Amino acid sequence: MVNNLKKDIEAAYEAVSPYIKNIPLYHSASFSENYRADIYFKLENLQRTGSFKVRGALNAILKNKEKCANGVITASAGNHAQGVAFSAKLIGVKAVIVMPVHTPLVKINNTKSYGAEVVLHGDTYDDAATMAEILAEEKGLYLIHPFNNIDVIAGQGTIAVEFLKEMQDADNIIIPVGGGGLASGIAAYLKECGSSAKIIGVQSEAVSGMAASLRKRRMVRVTGSSIIAEGISVKTPGDITYDICSKYLDDIVTVSENIIAASILEYMEKAKLVVEGAGAAPLAAIMSRSIDYNNKKNVLIVSGGNIDINMISRIISKGMSTSGRFLEITLNLKDIPGSLAHITTFLADVGANILDIRHDRFGAGLPIGFSRVNLELETKSMEHIEQIVISLKKAGFDVTVC
Numbered sequence: 001m002v003n004n005l006k007k008d009i010e011a012a013y014e015a016v017s018p019y020i021k022n023i024p025l026y027h028s029a030s031f032s033e034n035y036r037a038d039i040y041f042k043l044e045n046l047q048r049t050g051s052f053k054v055r056g057a058l059n060a061i062l063k064n065k066e067k068c069a070n071g072v073i074t075a076s077a078g079n080h081a082q083g084v085a086f087s088a089k090l091i092g093v094k095a096v097i098v099m100p101v102h103t104p105l106v107k108i109n110n111t112k113s114y115g116a117e118v119v120l121h122g123d124t125y126d127d128a129a130t131m132a133e134i135l136a137e138e139k140g141l142y143l144i145h146p147f148n149n150i151d152v153i154a155g156q157g158t159i160a161v162e163f164l165k166e167m168q169d170a171d172n173i174i175i176p177v178g179g180g181g182l183a184s185g186i187a188a189y190l191k192e193c194g195s196s197a198k199i200i201g202v203q204s205e206a207v208s209g210m211a212a213s214l215r216k217r218r219m220v221r222v223t224g225s226s227i228i229a230e231g232i233s234v235k236t237p238g239d240i241t242y243d244i245c246s247k248y249l250d251d252i253v254t255v256s257e258n259i260i261a262a263s264i265l266e267y268m269e270k271a272k273l274v275v276e277g278a279g280a281a282p283l284a285a286i287m288s289r290s291i292d293y294n295n296k297k298n299v300l301i302v303s304g305g306n307i308d309i310n311m312i313s314r315i316i317s318k319g320m321s322t323s324g325r326f327l328e329i330t331l332n333l334k335d336i337p338g339s340l341a342h343i344t345t346f347l348a349d350v351g352a353n354i355l356d357i358r359h360d361r362f363g364a365g366l367p368i369g370f371s372r373v374n375l376e377l378e379t380k381s382m383e384h385i386e387q388i389v390i391s392l393k394k395a396g397f398d399v400t401v402c
Helices: 006-016 028-034 053-063 079-091 105-112 127-141 149-158 158-166 181-192 210-218 241-248 256-270 277-287 307-321 339-349 382-394
Strands: 038-043 072-075 095-099 117-120 171-174 198-204 251-255 299-302 325-335 351-360 370-378 398-401
Touching: 006 028, 006 053, 006 149, 006 158, 006 181, 028 038, 028 079, 028 256, 038 072, 038 158, 038 251, 053 072, 053 079, 053 149, 053 158, 072 079, 072 127, 079 105, 079 382, 095 127, 127 198, 127 251, 149 158, 149 181, 158 181, 171 181, 171 277, 181 198, 181 241, 198 210, 210 241, 251 398, 256 277, 256 307, 277 299, 299 339, 325 382, 339 351, 339 370, 370 398, 382 398
Parallel strands: 038 299, 072 095, 095 117, 171 198, 171 299, 198 251
Antiparallel strands: 325 370, 325 398, 351 370
């Protein structure tokens, strides 16, 4: 069991603070009013490289300069890769980043932009991690694990040093959890400082290795994958992070991918912030009422904002569907003049705004004399969607909700 991380975290703060942004807690009036609670954001999406990960990477390099003489290496397809690459460039050491071969080009280019050498290997993170270990041994490079490393954990814990200077009476600290490095650092510092705040981890229910391990009181490996919250898509926690989280976390909850998508949309619309899936998980826990937040001071750790631009439209659509503001339906209409006008008038009368229409006269299984119409609709709520579907069926339309 790891003990007494407070001194390590304070030393890490002294080391990294000259290089990172200290972003004050942001109190959101709109979110606070909506959820009848005090909602504060720790906006690490505005941190250098767009994520908290730079803190741990930078501390690991600064604390181990002699070991980094030949350079550093890590395996990552996301924020840790950029954190290590940026930190290495800042300190003036070589960085090698091993990424799976199918890593999106934008992430590869972002990592290269910090001067790192990128090695593409394997189909999964595990494949890349194995290659990183081999290369570290062959080339004498210092291996920086994304989360299962005390120096990395101490670096992530510097977030708690910052916000504890601003607020000592928080009721809930809500933290996204993947491998557990961020949660370990923050929880260890707060608990060892005597904070009475409840520290709550949040994982995607699609991949919840830490949650499953804490429930079973032993490290386990889960299956599955997360598309929206890939930054916390970790199947097996580290032994170090598992020990710390099992000691200091008060609770850990899981949230659906759909709710995470809806929370990303909430950030965009109400806070004008771009937040990645992992960073939006704490808000998803509030939106899904997975935790007791009413009339409490809640600090949400917004861990990053490096969202794949190609995913944004899909996430917005999913978020709108989850919040009852988007409906896709398919209708079979008689292929005669006026049929399409009839349905568009009907939808206007029930208050649905048509976003897109697609016509198909030749689809498999479509009766002769009919056309299949796919409609994407802007709606007002889940109740409105239910009203639209019921009204269409009552009017005799053959409707299928997609």
